[in-house]
Amino acid sequence: MSSMWLRLLLGEWRxxxxxxxxxxxxxxxxxxxxxxxxxLNRAAKSSFSQAxxxxxxxxxxxxxxxxxxxxxxxxxxxxxxxxxxEAQPVLIGRIKLADLTxxxxxxxxxxxxxxRPHWQTLVSPxxxxxxxxxxxxxxxxxxxxxxxxxxxxxxxxxxxxxDLAPAARLLGSEDKVSFLDIASLTSTQHQxxxxxxxxxxxxxxxxxxxxxQQPLLSAFSMNLTALAVLSFLVGLLLAYxxxxxxxxxxxxxxxxxxQLGVAPKQLATATAVxxxxxxxxxxxxxxxxxxxxxxxxxxxxxxxxxxLYQADSVFEIHWRWQxxxxxxxxxxxxxxxxxxxxxxxxxxxxSFGRWLxxxxxxxxxxxxxxxxxxxxxxxxxxxxxLLAMAAIPLLLAKSIGLLANYTSRLPVNxxxxxxxxxxxxxxxxxxxxxxSLALATAIATRILTGSFAIALDQHLSQRxxxxxxxxxxxxxxxxxxxKLEQLDGITDVKSLSQREGEVVGRATxxxxxxxxxxxxxxxxxxxxxxxxxxxAANGACLINEPMALQQGLTxxxxxxxxxxxxxxxCNVAGIYYDYGNPNWEITVERSFAITEMRSLPxxxxxxxxxxxxxSDSLAQQLESDLGIPAAxxxxxxxxxxxxxxxxxxxxxxxxxxxxxxxxxxxxxxxxSLMAQRKLWSPTNDLLSTLGxxxxxxxxxxxxxxxxLLSLALTFSAALGVLLGWQLLARVNPLSFGWSMPIxxxxxxxxxxxxxxxxxxxxxxLLPAKQAHIHAVGERL
Numbered sequence: 048m049s050s051m052w053l054r055l056l057l058g059e060w061r062x063x064x065x066x067x068x069x070x071x072x073x074x075x076x077x078x079x080x081x082x083x084x085x086x087l088n089r090a091a092k093s094s095f096s097q098a099x100x101x102x103x104x105x106x107x108x109x110x111x112x113x114x115x116x117x118x119x120x121x122x123x124x125x126x127x128x129x130x131x132x133e134a135q136p137v138l139i140g141r142i143k144l145a146d147l148t149x150x151x152x153x154x155x156x157x158x159x160x161x162x163r164p165h166w167q168t169l170v171s172p173x174x175x176x177x178x179x180x181x182x183x184x185x186x187x188x189x190x191x192x193x194x195x196x197x198x199x200x201x202x203x204x205x206x207x208x209x210d211l212a213p214a215a216r217l218l219g220s221e222d223k224v225s226f227l228d229i230a231s232l233t234s235t236q237h238q239x240x241x242x243x244x245x246x247x248x249x250x251x252x253x254x255x256x257x258x259x260q261q262p263l264l265s266a267f268s269m270n271l272t273a274l275a276v277l278s279f280l281v282g283l284l285l286a287y288x289x290x291x292x293x294x295x296x297x298x299x300x301x302x303x304x305x306q307l308g309v310a311p312k313q314l315a316t317a318t319a320v321x322x323x324x325x326x327x328x329x330x331x332x333x334x335x336x337x338x339x340x341x342x343x344x345x346x347x348x349x350x351x352x353x354x355l356y357q358a359d360s361v362f363e364i365h366w367r368w369q370x371x372x373x374x375x376x377x378x379x380x381x382x383x384x385x386x387x388x389x390x391x392x393x394x395x396x397x398s399f400g401r402w403l404x405x406x407x408x409x410x411x412x413x414x415x416x417x418x419x420x421x422x423x424x425x426x427x428x429x430x431x432x433l434l435a436m437a438a439i440p441l442l443l444a445k446s447i448g449l450l451a452n453y454t455s456r457l458p459v460n461x462x463x464x465x466x467x468x469x470x471x472x473x474x475x476x477x478x479x480x481x482x483s484l485a486l487a488t489a490i491a492t493r494i495l496t497g498s499f500a501i502a503l504d505q506h507l508s509q510r511x512x513x514x515x516x517x518x519x520x521x522x523x524x525x526x527x528x529x530k531l532e533q534l535d536g537i538t539d540v541k542s543l544s545q546r547e548g549e550v551v552g553r554a555t556x557x558x559x560x561x562x563x564x565x566x567x568x569x570x571x572x573x574x575x576x577x578x579x580x581x582x583a584a585n586g587a588c589l590i591n592e593p594m595a596l597q598q599g600l601t602x603x604x605x606x607x608x609x610x611x612x613x614x615x616x617c618n619v620a621g622i623y624y625d626y627g628n629p630n631w632e633i634t635v636e637r638s639f640a641i642t643e644m645r646s647l648p649x650x651x652x653x654x655x656x657x658x659x660x661x662s663d664s665l666a667q668q669l670e671s672d673l674g675i676p677a678a679x680x681x682x683x684x685x686x687x688x689x690x691x692x693x694x695x696x697x698x699x700x701x702x703x704x705x706x707x708x709x710x711x712x713x714x715x716x717x718x719s720l721m722a723q724r725k726l727w728s729p730t731n732d733l734l735s736t737l738g739x740x741x742x743x744x745x746x747x748x749x750x751x752x753x754x755l756l757s758l759a760l761t762f763s764a765a766l767g768v769l770l771g772w773q774l775l776a777r778v779n780p781l782s783f784g785w786s787m788p789i790x791x792x793x794x795x796x797x798x799x800x801x802x803x804x805x806x807x808x809x810x811x812l813l814p815a816k817q818a819h820i821h822a823v824g825e826r827l
Contacts, residue, residue: 054086059297068285069718070293071329072155073286074381078333078374078709080704081279082472083340085373090345091366108229110134110240113247113611115466116650117223117520124227125242134234135228139212140218143189143685148178148719153206156212166195169208175199175345185437190678205346213230217611221679231599246273247546280484281590283381287477290386322382330375337374344703368778381498407434415777426772432484435766439483439759440476446483446758447472465731468751472573473618474726475755478719483763485712486803489705490767493801495774497779497794502787504572507687510568513653513671515540516681521648528652530673541653546644549609555594556630557610561637570634574635575600587620593784594631595622608633615643629783660684719808720752752811760800767796792827 060067061129088635112118117138127134157169170180175197180186195213215221232240240250300316341364407430417779451465472479517524529658531540544559560566565580573592576582583589586607590600600606600619609618617635625632643648656665661682669675731744739747766793779788 059293059300067293069714070286070290071325071332072714073283073711074329074378075206075336076333077279077283077286077381078259078329078510079336079340080707080711081276081377082236082334082337082370084704086337086341086364086370090328090341092559101605108232108252109226110229110244110248110250111226114243114648114650115545115547116518117218117220117225118247118648119227121222121224123243123316124224125377127227127229128827130239132232132240133230135230136224137226137228138214138218138220139225140214140220142207144178145187145189145191147685147688148187150174151206152214152218153208154211154218155208157210164826166210167198167659168195168213169200170197170630171203171205172201173197174203174205174207177549180790185290188217190676191677209313211489214283219519219676222242223520249547251610267400276429285395287382287508290382291477294386294674299709303617306468312428323379326375326378326382329376331371333378334370334374335366338364338370340707351495355400359360367474372788385621392570404434404437407437415773418777418781421778421782424773424781427777428773431770431773435459435484435487435762436480439480439762441760443472443476443479443755444469444763447755450754463734468664468755472755474723475716478716479755479759481712481715482709482803482807483766485705485758486760486763486799487766487770489709489799490764490794491774492701492705493794493796494551494768494771494789494791495779495794497796498775498787498790499769501790501793502624504821511683512566512655514656514658514662514683515654515665516543516678516686516784517654517669517675518650518681519675521650524652527673527675528649530629531652531654534668535658536662536668537654538657539655541655542649543651543653544612544637544640544647544649546647548633549600550594550606550610550631550633553631555608556633557640557644558634558636559640560634570621570623573624575623579620582618583634584639586617586639588617589621589623590619591625591628591632591635592627592786593621593625594617594782596786597784601681604637606633608686610644620805626785713803713810716807717813720811720813733753737747749808749811752806756804756807764796764800 110119118190119136121136124134125135135155136151140152142152143149170185175181175184178186180197180199182197182199186194186197188194194207195209200208206827211224224827237250244250248435249533277335303313305311312361345364400524411427411430411434412421414430418424418427419716445463446471449467517527519527524658528540528542531537542559542561546557546559548555548557559602560569570589572579575589575596576587579587588606590606594600598606602619605616605618607614617633635643637647652664656662661684666680669680670677735741771791772789775787775789
């Protein structure tokens with residue numbers, strides 16, 4: 048009996064090889080895209096967990112300053128070592144290489160990897176490949192300072208690692224470090240160390256610092272998962288189309304086998320075994336594809352998390368049997384549900400789908416008006432896509448019916464084409480829905496990235512208020528400040544300081560700004576008092592939008608601020624946009640800040656000129672007349688280029704997932720067309736007999752498909768604009784805490800429509816051409 052079933056199964060696979068291929072491809076791609084993002088999320092969470100510390104029994108601590116930059120002197124580290132406390136001094140910063148690439152740099156006490164007596168720059172294989180480095184590569188920064196020889200080492204993430212001495216030289220930190228990592232402390236040591244801390248220093252558990260990044264990681268992961276679930280859904284549409292055709296073929300054979308005496312139980316057992324084998328093959332294949340996708344995307348995700356959040360992201364991605372098991376179980380469940388959906392009475396499914404439309408519309412409207420959490424915002428987008436899945440087939444049918452009703456006076460061949468299209472549409476609906484969903488999501492992400500690009504340019508043009516920024520130790524900045532104020536060509540010098548504080552128990556960045564002029568070019572206000580700078584000079588503060596949204600603050604309300612060693616209150620005089628920054632931030636005027644916070648070291652100086660553009664003569668004056676090294680000066684154009692580069696890198700991930708999803712949808716389209724070609728054959732034979740030439744038939748089929756695609760892509764554009772609005776107006780503020788203007792025509796998404804239209808018609812040429820050749824053969 049087993050051999051009979053095996054022969055029957057092999058015969059089925061040989062006879063319908065193409066349909067089985069589409070089924071396997073759809074399931075593998077669906078599992079691969081979903082599991083790939085899941086692997087990425089697991090790797091990110093594992094990386095963050097490792098960064099939180101070494102466990103409950105041996106907690107790790109971090110000693111840092113509330114004032115950013117390099118504030119902890121080497122002498123204090125030596126003091127800890129003399130007390131028997133194991134501490135690791137760490138420097139972090141960014142350097143710009145000679146090719147103008149910015150990279151995060153971490154300096155700490157490192158032994159050489161190969162035992163040779165020289166310093167080394169440790170770099171991950173992924174970063175080395177991107178930079179074109181190998182072992183013993185000697186690179187330089189943009190000022191000509193040489194980096195130590197490179198050594199490629201796995202498991203370093205996006206950071207460059209080197210010893211403290213060369214890192215201090217490149218970053219200009221002199222004898223200070225960013226923070227001290229302490230492995231463990233006894234109660235006596237903890238008590239002694241707490242008594243030694245300056246007012247601006249804090250000793251915190253590593254896990255406390257890492258926990259501040261968890262909401263950001265969760266929001267980033269949830270948005271990636273949302274895209275992956277859509278990709279999974281599009282892959283299932285491809286699989287469902289193939290499974291539908293296979294079930295139709297199988298039903299007749301099963302009827303014959305039943306008539307020959309085969310028990311229904313045997314048929315069910317054989318089907319279940321085949322289902323399990325198919326789940327095993329597609330599950331393992333999907334897990335391999337998923338790991339490959341995760342490895343391909345991981346360098347970009349690593350670099351994004353590091354650049355945006357200074358996260359210690361080191362992704363380790365390898366295939367594991369658990370991934371295969373997860374995908375196999377997922378495929379068993381998926382195939383069972385698809386088979387159940389196919390075997391259910393179609394008229395009942397149709398009536399159920401129509402009955403579902405009203406609740407879906409109601410839920411979408413309610414969530415649009417009242418969504419208050421990230422989960423609710425993502426559910427809103429998910430329900431919108433579900434509503435589109437139910438509505439697009441109905442809209443296509445109604446549109447084609449209306450066209451047929453209003454074209455009765457057209458030539459008879461055009462009337463036939465529309466009437467025939469009403470029949471052809473049914474078998475192509477699944478693929479059209481897949482293309483519509485994938486393209487709508489791509490359009491939505493393009494609107495998101497395009498709006499962000501426009502807003503970011505406007506935002507940076509205001510936040511980058513100076514033509515040049517000078518970063519150096521406080522002592523040097525204080526020495527240069529009066530000289531810069533007397534330098535010809537400089538119209539204003541703004542002093543920059545900041546420190547970490549708290550508002551209602553949450554970490555808040557306190558920025559301090561001073562200026563001879565009203566800094567109207569520094570802030571892009573969402574809401575502000577008419578005399579906001581005068582109010583700031585008298586003790587008011589400005590807050591960023593994330594803080595205002597999450598606390599429900601408006602202009603005129605009072606907030607209580609802890610600056611670490613002082614408490615003060617201030618009235619909100621303005622709320623400014625802060626695109627891309629999910630953290631809370633307040634800005635105060637310098638004289639008021641000094642009165643309230645006392646210790647406030649200078650972190651930088653901003654220079655303004657009449658032209659507000661780079662000047663060789665100014666650069667020479669700064670270096671030759673004042674002795675300011677070129678490495679300490681950051682020009683506005685370079686900072687702007689860095690921000691735009693980071694923006695492109697961040698959203699390249701969503702574009703990659705969107706293209707992968709569109710690729711799956713186009714495969715579904717090709718599979719549907721290959722099946723449709725067989726359905727066209729009888730009609731083509733009849734029309735050929737009635738005198739229609741093969742060329743006319745070929746043109747009619749391409750015209751039919753072009754019209755069908757035009758309707759579907761029109762619905763995609765409308766759905767994409769709606770999803771784009773949901774992402775910007777609901778998902779983004781509730782996920783990351785900041786909003787921005789919406790530009791529906793941003794992102795050049797219409798180019799994607801043109802590309803998808805061209806690719807879809809190009810794929811249609813093959814089935815249509817084969818039908819054309821068949822018609823020629825019939826005429827001969």
